[in-house]
Structure formats: C-alpha cells, structure tokens
Amino acid sequence: MKGSSMSNSLKSRIAQGDQLFGISTSITTDKYEAEKTVSEGPYDFVWIDGQHSPVDQNKIADYSAMMAEMDVHVQFRIEHARNAYLIGHYLDLGVSGIEVPQVEEVAEVSESVANFYYSPAGVRSWGGRSRIRFDQGVDRHEYAKWWNNYGVLWIQAESINAVTSIKKLATTGVDCVSIGPNDLRFDMERVGSEKFDSVETCVKHIVSQLEGTGITVCHRIYDIVEKQKFYDLGVNVILNGK
Numbered sequence: 001m002k003g004s005s006m007s008n009s010l011k012s013r014i015a016q017g018d019q020l021f022g023i024s025t026s027i028t029t030d031k032y033e034a035e036k037t038v039s040e041g042p043y044d045f046v047w048i049d050g051q052h053s054p055v056d057q058n059k060i061a062d063y064s065a066m067m068a069e070m071d072v073h074v075q076f077r078i079e080h081a082r083n084a085y086l087i088g089h090y091l092d093l094g095v096s097g098i099e100v101p102q103v104e105e106v107a108e109v110s111e112s113v114a115n116f117y118y119s120p121a122g123v124r125s126w127g128g129r130s131r132i133r134f135d136q137g138v139d140r141h142e143y144a145k146w147w148n149n150y151g152v153l154w155i156q157a158e159s160i161n162a163v164t165s166i167k168k169l170a171t172t173g174v175d176c177v178s179i180g181p182n183d184l185r186f187d188m189e190r191v192g193s194e195k196f197d198s199v200e201t202c203v204k205h206i207v208s209q210l211e212g213t214g215i216t217v218c219h220r221i222y223d224i225v226e227k228q229k230f231y232d233l234g235v236n237v238i239l240n241g242k
Contacts, residue, residue, distance in 0.1 A: 010045055010073045010097065011152050014175050014216050019231055020044040022075065023240045027059040031066055038072055045073040047239055050090070051080070051101050057093055061130045064094030068132055075152065077101055081108040087115040092128025097152030099178060104161055106168055113173035116153045118144035121173065152176065154218065158183035160191050163202045167209045176237055177206055178218035200233065207234035 013020060022045040025037060038046065046067060048060070060076065067074045076090055077099040087098050100112045114122045126140060132150075134143065153173060157163055158180035170177055181199045188196060196202050207217050218237035219230045227238050 009150050011150055011175055013044070014152065014237070015214055017216070017236060020237045021227070021240065022047050022237070024049065026053070027056065027063040029063065034066060034072075035070065038070065041240075043072075043240075045075055045097075047075045047077070047099075048095075049077050051077050055079070060090070060095065061093040064096075064132070065130065068094060073097065073152070075099055075154065077156075081105075081112070084108060084111040084115055087112060088124040091116070091124070091151065092131055094130040094132050096132050096150070097154065097175075099154040099156055101156040101180065102158055102183070103155040103169060104159065104165075106165075106171070109155055109169050109171050109174065112153065112155065113171065116151060117148050117173060121148050154178045156180050157202075157206060159187040160184075160193055160196055160202075161187075163196060163205055166206050170210055170213060170215045174215055176216045176218050177210065178237075178239070179203060179206065179220070181220060203230065203233050203235060 010020070021041060021043055023037060023041060023043045025046045025048060027048050029037070048063065064074050073096045075097040076095040078086065078090060081100050081103050084100060090098060098116060103109060115124055116122055118124045152175045154176040155169060155174055156178045157166060162169060166177060179199070179202065184199055184202060196205065203217065203219060210217060216236040217234065218239055219235045220239045220241045221227055221230065222241045224240065230238060
C-alpha cells in the first residue's frame with residue numbers, strides 16, 4: 001500500500017485537537033493552480049463540493065489522483081444526507097473524506113457511518129481501483145483496517161434542530177461536525193429562537209456539547225479576518241470558502 005503512514009493524517013490530527021485550515025477548491029483546478037493554492041495557505045486539506053456544484057465523477061477521480069500525488073487530503077461534500085448510500089462509491093473515486101450535508105436524524109448518521117467504513121465498523125463495499133493509496137494485490141483486511149483509521153467523516157449541522165440534537169447526531173465514526181452558517185441563518189430566521197439567535201451561539205453550543213468526545217468542529221469563513229475569532233470560540237477546523 002502506497003504511503004500508508006497514518007501518523008500525520010488529517011484524522012489523527014483531528015483526534016489530537018490540532019487547529020486545521022482548509023480551502024474550498026474546484027475539481028477543474030489544474031496542477032499548477034493546485035500547487036499554488038495549497039502552498040499559499042498553507043492549507044491542511046482541500047474541499048470540493050457535490051451539493052451545489054456539478055458532479056463530474058471522472059473529474060473528481062482525476063482531481064483526487066492529482067492531490068494524492070501532492071499528499072493533500074481531499075474532503076468531498078455529497079449532494080444530501082439522503083444520498084448516504086452513495087458514500088462508498090464516491091470514496092472509490094479517490095477522495096479522502098466525506099461531508100454529509102443537511103443532517104437531521106440519527107438514522108442518517110448511522111447510514112453515513114455504515115457506508116463510510118469497511119467491516120467490522122461498517123458495510124462499505126470492496127472495490128475501486130481509484131481508491132486513495134490503493135495498490136492491486138493489497139491485502140483486503142490490511143487496506144480496510146488502514147482506511148478505517150484514515151478516512152475523515154463530517155456531518156453538517158445547518159438547522160436549529162441539528163444544533164440542539166448534536167449530542168445524539170455526533171456518534172461513533174463521525175470525526176467532525178461542520179457548521180453551514182448560511183442555511184443555519186435561514187433556519188434561525190424561519191424558526192426563531194431566543195437561545196440560538198446567532199451563528200456564534202450555535203457554535204458555542206456545539207463546541208460545548210462535543211467537549212471530550214474527540215469529535216471536532218469545523219466552521220466556514222468567507223473573510224480571513226474571521227479565522228481567529230472562530231478558533232477562539234473552540235472551533236478547531238476552519239474552511240476558507242474564498
């Protein structure tokens with residue numbers, strides 16, 4: 001198995017509580033642009049979107065292979081929590097992690113975890129030559145064990161319901177809870193809540209609820225000046241939406 005060390009993987013750094021910084025990119029990015037972007041941060045991971053962007057699976061596979069050559073973690077957001085059954089398929093394209101948006105129910109998290117991990121932690125199907133760090137002939141159990149300790153699974157909290165239910169939603173197998181600030185604002189405007197009247201109060205609640213669980217929190221920013229503010233609120237992963 002190529003480059004099988006896990007000591008400095010994004011998953012291990014999340015578990016250690018490191019402060020991490022990533023950037024949103026496009027699957028159409030070429031190698032020159034990718035190298036320039038990654039070096040400018042510097043960034044700990046790149047993120048690509050399948051929820052609000054066209055999903056070209058060949059381009060995802062090519063992009064993931066390019067980033068793997070640069071030893072850069074690729075986090076991919078799928079279309080919707082209802083598409084959790086496709087998680088294994090997207091992982092077979094070579095991404096290193098999955099973000100599941102619009103999570104509301106424990107059952108959605110359970111399905112996401114099951115399709116993300118190989119047995120015995122899940123039911124992910126075996127196959128896919130484009131998988132990250134996969135070599136033909138690799139021992140099935142060896143690779144499955146490696147993946148289960150390498151892949152990074154995020155769930156996205158984008159509603160007051162998700163915020164108040166986060167302790168139930170953030171189950172074993174989830175590495176990170178990401179916050180979708182714009183949809184969260186829509187929901188706050190629709191539902192109304194005296195306790196959760198800003199994104200910041202939601203962030204503080206999620207951080208407090210996940211304390212001691214080993215599950216970290218990610219927040220998106222669109223202005224670099226906000227980076228330190230959210231680190232100070234207890235968020236350990238920042239995604240630069242650029």
